[in-house]
Amino acid sequence: MSNVEARPTEVVCAANDASDGPAQVRVLEPRAVPLGGPRAMSVRRTLPQRALSLIGAWCFVDHYGPDDVARSGGMDVAPHPHTGLQTVSWLFSGQIEHRDSAGHIATVNPGVLSLMTAGSGISHSERSTPETTTLHGVQLWVALPERERFGGRGFDTYEPPVVRGDGYSAQVFLGSAFGDTSPVATATELLGAELRLDPGAQVSLTPSGMFELGVLVDDGEVVADGVRVAPDHLAFREACADPMALVAGEHGARLLVIGGPAFGEQIVMWWNFVGRSHEEIVSFRAAWQAEIGAAQAMPGTAEPAISPETPGAGHGVPRTHFDLPEDPGDPLPAPTLPPVRIKPRGAG
Template sequence: MSNVEVEPVAVRCGAREGVAEGAPVEVITPRDVPLGGPRAMTVRRTLPQRARTLIGAWCFADHYGPDDVSETGGMDVAPHPHTGLQTVSWLFGGEIEHRDSLGSHATVRPGELNLMTGGHGISHSEVSTARTTVLHGVQLWVALPEEHRHTERDFQHYVPESVRSGGAGIRVFLGSLAGSVSPVRTFTPLLGAEIVLDPGASVTLAVDPAFEHGLLVDEGDVRLAGHPLRPAELGYLAPGRAELTLANESAGAARTVLLGGPPFEEEIVMWWNFIGRSHDDIVRAREEWQNASDRFGAVEGWNDEDRLPAPALPNAVITPRRNPPRR
């Protein structure tokens, strides 16, 4: 998904200390971001924010829907660029047609992972399908480490099986959890899983203590490590825990997305749809996109004039924004 804010925030993050081991759950509340004009779909953005910019290499999290596309217009994002990242599309409802400059043409469906590697440069489009009536899901970005940030474009599709653990159904789309392992390649260790808790159910899951974790609640009232989380909130836990306990306090099922990874130690710069290591990286990527450089290729089925133009650059050099210091 493109970040189509007219004035995107310039963020520099990473290479920072996290919260102390054993610290309580940190609750991150989303901010609403409209994706376009008056009929645009609004997303709830939990990463990046001033309070926290990264969870492992996860650097961007948009949560949207359920949206009636007859009212919002659904998703209609023309070709736009990415650098230095992987995009992770995960739907709960509806469908999205994906096309990219690698030549990929795929339909994003609920319960199916679509992961695109931008690397040195890629462009893609995302449009909700004609048969979609309600659109609902998450769009996530993963920062690529320095040694891989100029890697070649790539696209992977994977359909994870649902496994049961106690009163929970789990689909692991990246990494491993509850005995389920995703074969999808990433460039840093990661965990990504949809966890649906039965009404009133509780589950304790073994996790990697070297990982920090974030639990995004889609539906239901959930307790993470004893702390209440409401829909659209994201609960953060620092490294050091070998187990996570999730409890559903709702009368119906509760749906969550669990993200994790070891703290990302590199400092990165994020602006619009680009991730680099310096302000100059961003300036160069924007200029090459605006000039239709071969760096980003072309998306079949779209004309050059359809391409999403880059916003104006900020008037100042990007300044660091760091997570809270270790206590």
């Protein structure tokens, strides 16, 4: 999914400060972000925000629906670029057609993981299918570590089995939990799972190590380590090896659970790019603008995106090339860069 805000805020993401005392749970409120014009669907964004920028390597969480496609028009996101990250799509209802510049064309279905790896550069489009009447799901981004972020492009799907226990059912799409392990390889250790709790059910969420944990409430409400979490809110717990106690409300709950060890690297996020410096962001933007400019001038051609004169080139910034997917829509131009230099901080 694209961050289609006209004036996206640059975000410098660093490791969370460690606490000397017991791990604490914080609850983060969502903010509404429209995905386009006046009839566009709206998403509820809980990550990143000023109070928290990373949960493990997870750096972006958009939650949407249930959305009446007949009223909103559904999801209609034209081709747009990504660098240095993976996108994770997880649907509760509806379908989305995915097209990317690595040649993958796929239908995203409920209960099936869709994982796109951008590596050094990819572009893709996302549109709800004509058959979709209600669209409801989550899209997340995962920051790639230094050793992996300029790797190849990829697209993987996986339908995890439903595992059941006392008062719950779960699908583990990344990592290990509830006695199940996803076979999907990740660059850093991650946890991603949908968890459904019966009314009043009590579940112990046990990480495999010193994990930061996030619990996004899709439906119902839950108490996480004694802290009430309302619908659409994201509960965050600091890195800890202890289990997290989850208690469902009287109507039960559906949750998305994410986590991982503290990322340990500082990243810079702006629009749809994840980099390490101001120069990289400038270079990525210039590469994308050159890409769409060449395509509009000579449809069907692919020209090098960065020349030695491109801002950022020659400053240790790798050359980036996105290509365009097979999609009839015009690609989204990048917003104007902020008037100030993005100054990275250390990872702590």
